[in-house]
Amino acid sequence: MASVKLAQINLHDSHEFNTSSPMTQSPPASLEDKVPYPLLKNKGPHSGTGPADESELIARLAKGDDRAFRQVIAQHHSLMLSIARAIVGDTFADDVVQEAWVCVYNNVANFEQRSSLKTWLVTIVSNQAKTRLRKESRQVSLDQLDGEVSGSYLDGVHFKTDGHWQQAVPQWSVESPDALLEEQQLQSCINRTLTLLPPAQKAAFILRDIEQQSFEDICHILAVSAANVRVLVHRARLTLMQVIDRYQETGSC
């Protein structure tokens, strides 16, 4: 189904949005220049920080340059922690990420740069976390997957027994993403909400909507089924949508 690209939909009275398939390997070109997150898009060695910068950084890492390691840790530690938390849970995540850094230290000299540094780091932390999960041999992670978050759009309160909306879906006075992104307070509301998301949802959301990874890659990274990745991403989006609902209604969160 991933390969079926359907006609552009138009849900809108006045707005059109980019609905091109996110299942394609590379994100639409228009996304390239509008994402402020500094670690983005360097899926291959020839984008992001630039091949020269990255090669130089990797060369310094290979020599055991302390400053290069601190720089890479500062840039990527949060992402790696999010992934580790999603797979093994809070208890082991810190430890797993440290193991991953040791592994990076020991192996960076052999890193051939067939992927970006970030992709390589994500793969390492994902593998370390999966190994640890097997070692601990209990289900410590992804338990959020089954729990329905109360207050969520899908918890039933919003719908009548026949499945129709209980109340009208609230109107938004601001529907332009550009305008919404300029609202400082909304930004901090969303940021705070993101940090409070259950770990699996947070990692799935970051990898999908921010890092623009394919669903297939996210399945491998987080070791969950495609269906579960989609559920996780959907729930995260619904939570953020409610933040915007509230912001539109009250001007705060």
Next chain:
Amino acid sequence: MLNCKQVATLASDYLDNNTSLRWQIRLHLLMCANCRRFIRHLQITRDVGARMAINEPGADAEAVWNKVQTRIKKEAQPDQE
């Protein structure tokens, strides 16, 4: 015929082109202003999220690096410098 709750549940799959129920959803959307608004808002949310600058409290690179170095030394064999 899908109801609103089903459409809301499938909304991300619809936006991401991940559902085989696409035409059933479109049919519902033709007739339901609430669900049209819901999906439109979800799409805006996705766009906003994709372009958010994430401000996580940055990792304390210094502290992490110190811990990592301790581990590296612990793991190193005596015959390796």
